[in-house]
Amino acid sequence: MDLNTVMEIRDARHPAPWRPGDAWLGGGTYLFSEPQPHLRRLVDLSRTGWIPVQQHLDGSLEIAATCTVAELSAFAKGLAAEAAPLFEQCCRAFLASFKIWNMATVGGNLGNGLPAGPMISLTAGLDGECLLIAQEGSRRRIRVVDFITGAGCKILTEGELIRSVTLPARALACRTAFRQASLYGLGRSGVLIIGTLDPLDDSLAVTITASTVRPFRLWFPLPPTGEALRSAIGSAVADDEWFDDIHGLPDWRRHMTYRYAEEIRQELTQQEAR
Template sequence: MDLNTITEVIRRPPDRPGVDWREGDAWLAGGTWLFSTEQPGLRRLIDLTALRWDALVPSDTGLEIGATCTIRDLYAFVPPDDWIAGALFATSCDAFLASFKVWNSATVGGNICMSLPAGPMITLTVALEATYELCAPDGSARVVDALDFVTGDNQNVLTPGEVLRRITIPARALRKRTTHRRFTLTRLGRSTVFLIGTQTPGTNDLLLTITAGTTRPVRLAFDTMPDARTLRQSIDVVPADVWFADPNGTPDHRRHLTQHFAEEIRRELMDGSPA
């Protein structure tokens, strides 16, 4: 879609791309959402891809993902053998309501910053205990837990001119056993619920991440594997206003699916089934 209110595109922004931020600006990375609908309040686009941030930087401490990393590049990434949770990269990319052609442009950071309940990059990074580095126009930076970034449907903690620079996933999380459950109304539809369970090797813990069915990510942590009743009660105390409602499901439907799939995840990890 043509954006007929845009008067300028900054093709070569400075290393601090928000230094000249003004009302009516928007970051341009993949642009898959930006150009999909009218944007009457925008006047200027700032192209982040020109900064050529590294897409994927693996190290002994974990994986850094540049915010402009495309979904295609993340899908193609081959993690080290001991990063068994790396299988979630492809799983989460497959959860997009988009064709592989969109993957060539859509970015990890863009999906996170849209902050929609069904954003699969949010599910992935929250489940793998990631942190986000946010850079402000004055040159300062702050690090926030992925769990705390999204605050509601299409809402997050970003301030005007602040940009998501990178996502860091710790190696300890990448070495965890994982399993997931996802429900959609159609085979390639938007997620109604998307749950990921992880477990530290050699322990009996459980970290359960609940997304898509909630307006913000919910993470339940247990030092030892809970029984079915305890797990169900933990889900029941999620506030009523956190459950999401749209044409893909009512809050009650999503709560029911979450309880059902959470129990399947609990049993699978408790039984030691393959990740």
């Protein structure tokens, strides 16, 4: 879509004062999908040269905000980590063509903050941490589960940039389980649940996304009983935090969340018992 109110595109490599009507441009798959009458200038990140994905010496994985879905999928195919299959599962949870895969970025998916964002699901499920850079250059780190505060709501300040997301080595070493539901084939996620079982201490984490307005990551020092898991979900998610839109009613999302969370609990604990 033509954005006929945009008068300038600025290269992000050359800093300039942020002003009203500015927006970061990554892949542009959201920006150019619908009218943006409030925008006057785009700050283009495509020439920053950030390495899409890199593994650090401590085993952690840093994913640049400009990393595309296609780049992340390709990298994960060669990733020697227990949690590697989860990357492709979340990439495939996109309601997107190959053209979108080659343009849509991890940072853009997080920056939109939509409940169905599968990069939110992936990075929250693996206990990811965002690196944010303010206009004056100060940096802060915040967990993905705290970065999203509601449907389309983030803690970003004016002009603040998502630089990258780091996934800890310990999370990458976890066994994972994945469940996703949509009301129709290849549709937008109405429910997406991720479970991780830590082989070091047998702790279990269940991350709820898509069915709720923001991510919820429930951590248990030892795998809970089915009743304890249901109780934890009921205590964590308030009635008004179940998402409601054309892709699923809150009651259906709640029901499927409880069902999938229990399936994940059984899958990971049965694997552990073998």
